[in-house]
Amino acid sequence: MQPDEGNFTTDEAWIEFLQDLELCDADEVLRDALVAERRRALRSREGVLDV
Numbered sequence: 001m002q003p004d005e006g007n008f009t010t011d012e013a014w015i016e017f018l019q020d021l022e023l024c025d026a027d028e029v030l031r032d033a034l035v036a037e038r039r040r041a042l043r044s045r046e047g048v049l050d051v
Contacts, residue, residue: 015035
């Protein structure tokens with residue numbers, strides 16, 4: 001499934017979309033990595049740095 005780019009303008013929207021997907025175990029690992037990356041990007045833009 002390819003999301004409509006117009007509906008996913010924020011990292012929060014992408015995170016919600018990814019978390020709502022029902023996936024097999026192998027795909028869940030990839031999804032979790034994508035969610036983590038989006039959260040890092042969001043924190044980075046908000047000025048919160050990973051330590």
